Amino acid sequence: MDAVYDNLDxxxxxxxxxxxxxxWGMAGSLVLGTxxxxxxxxxxxxxxxxxxxxxxxxxxxxxxVVLFMFAFGLPELGINVSxxxxxxxxxxxxxxxxxxxxxxxxxxxxxxxxxxxxxxxGLTFGQTLGQVILPQAxxxxxxxxxxxxxxMFKNSALxxxxxxxxxxxGVGNQLTSAQGYDxxxxxxxxxxxxxxxxxPAAALLATVERKVAIAx
Amino acid sequence: xxxxxxxxxxxxxxxxxxxxKYFGDMHALxxxxxxxxxxxxxxxxxxxxxxxxxxxxxINRLETISDGSITIVGEKLPExxxxxxxxxxxxxMVFQSFNLFAHxxxxxxxxxxxxxxxxxxxxxxxxxGMELLERxxxxxxxxxxxxxxxxxxQQRVAIARALxxxxxVMLFDEPTSALDPxxxxxxxxxxxxxxxxxxxxxxxTHEMGFARTAGDRVVFMDEGAIVEExxxxxxxxxxxxxxxxxxxxxxxxx
Numbered sequence: 001m002d003a004v005y006d007n008l009d010x011x012x013x014x015x016x017x018x019x020x021x022x023x024w025g026m027a028g029s030l031v032l033g034t035x036x037x038x039x040x041x042x043x044x045x046x047x048x049x050x051x052x053x054x055x056x057x058x059x060x061x062x063x064x065v066v067l068f069m070f071a072f073g074l075p076e077l078g079i080n081v082s083x084x085x086x087x088x089x090x091x092x093x094x095x096x097x098x099x100x101x102x103x104x105x106x107x108x109x110x111x112x113x114x115x116x117x118x119x120x121x122g123l124t125f126g127q128t129l130g131q132v133i134l135p136q137a138x139x140x141x142x143x144x145x146x147x148x149x150x151x152m153f154k155n156s157a158l159x160x161x162x163x164x165x166x167x168x169x170g171v172g173n174q175l176t177s178a179q180g181y182d183x184x185x186x187x188x189x190x191x192x193x194x195x196x197x198x199x200p201a202a203a204l205l206a207t208v209e210r211k212v213a214i215a216x
Numbered sequence: 217x218x219x220x221x222x223x224x225x226x227x228x229x230x231x232x233x234x235x236x237k238y239f240g241d242m243h244a245l246x247x248x249x250x251x252x253x254x255x256x257x258x259x260x261x262x263x264x265x266x267x268x269x270x271x272x273x274x275i276n277r278l279e280t281i282s283d284g285s286i287t288i289v290g291e292k293l294p295e296x297x298x299x300x301x302x303x304x305x306x307x308x309m310v311f312q313s314f315n316l317f318a319h320x321x322x323x324x325x326x327x328x329x330x331x332x333x334x335x336x337x338x339x340x341x342x343x344x345g346m347e348l349l350e351r352x353x354x355x356x357x358x359x360x361x362x363x364x365x366x367x368x369x370q371q372r373v374a375i376a377r378a379l380x381x382x383x384x385v386m387l388f389d390e391p392t393s394a395l396d397p398x399x400x401x402x403x404x405x406x407x408x409x410x411x412x413x414x415x416x417x418x419x420x421t422h423e424m425g426f427a428r429t430a431g432d433r434v435v436f437m438d439e440g441a442i443v444e445e446x447x448x449x450x451x452x453x454x455x456x457x458x459x460x461x462x463x464x465x466x467x468x469x470x
Binding site for chain 2: 111114116117127131136
């Protein structure tokens with residue numbers, strides 16, 4: 001395991017870089033996914049149509065293709081930002097479709113009467129969703145949402161493979177192919193790095209689930 | 217007489233004219249004309265599937281109508297958006313299945329509308345909320361969640377929640393149909409008090425006792441149409457139509 005001990009600082013910076021991608025990806029996809037879910041249940045047909053098209057299109061494309069389109073396709077259209085931003089954007093876009101569906105499954109689990117009662121006291125569509133439906137939807141959305149987010153954390157390695165550089169996957173790649181370290185110890189280190197992100201995330205999720213379960 | 221030409225006095229709070237509603241091929245409401253005067257208590261009765269709940273739900277547009285028009289306080293019911301939300305705030309609704317917000321406490325249920333829709337300050341809304349909960353007799357449960365209350369208590373909270381918006385008219389869609397017999401009375405008592413206090417009410421119910429004591433007018437529906445309209449006294453002692461006689465014969469002879 002010298003490969004890991006010798007390069008602890010490299011692993012540490014890779015870990016932070018990956019953590020950054022994960023957290024931005026999570027924040028972005030939660031916001032975007034919730035918005036798309038709101039579109040899908042909105043009273044305006046055009047928004048519903050847009051939401052459905054979004055999910056259908058993006059959920060059924062491989063992430064690698066989405067990443068390719070961002071990293072190499074968008075520059076052809078004259079859009080040039082850093083690979084980091086391209087990578088995170090692609091990850092957000094891709095994950096938002098899954099977040100949307102997890103949240104929508106939660107929305108569908110809330111009794112119709114709740115929305116009717118909210119509308120009957122004069123709440124607008126946005127207030128009905130924000131005050132009454134989503135807080136209750138969250139309870140049943142959390143388990144699938146957790147799976148989606150953890151899958152996204154792991155997908156972030158693919159973003160690294162697209163030349164973002166400096167993330168955990170990139171560190172592993174650099175140590176093995178450029179510096180000739182053995183793959184097994186290096187990628188064991190990489191795996192531990194990812195577990196350091198995903199395991200606390202899973203624990204946090206379990207805690208939040210317990211919390212919202214009591215609140216009723 | 218066309219629907220739009222029908223003159224309406226300024227006293228008419230709710231006016232339905234020529235309302236039709238289809239669920240697919242099913243003609244759920246057939247050319248319904250109904251005006252409810254300020255302070256009037258209209259009790260809608262009829263067999264299951266006669267369209268009385270649908271009628272009630274069209275008044276605040278929880279159910280859209282296929283044609284005809286509905287006005288509330290002289291204003292035509294808007295189709296969607298902010299205008300509809302504003303109008304709904306003026307119309308209190310009590311559901312068969314209570315529909316209290318499950319994730320909010322009893323007090324929060326009663327204050328949500330005033331705070332979010334009327335923009336009342338939180339402490340003022342809470343003070344008024346507690347008064348209303350006091351009035352319906354559940355003030356001591358204010359910090360609990362809906363699931364911790366009995367059905368009767370939940371329905372009384374639902375009435376308080378509607379009252380908190382200071383509605384011009386209250387709709388009751390079979391408010392006691394999901395309750396145990398013992399709890400029906402506690403809810404009806406609150407409703408009778410409201411009626412005595414001058415609240416304008418449209419009540420869909422199977423409680424003939426309530427219709428007799430608190431109703432100003434009985435509307436009898438069958439197969440989506442209003443078949444008969446009369447004072448409770450007239451309706452129960454001397455129904456005019458065969459259908460009403462048949463219905464009363466079935467429910468009153470036990």
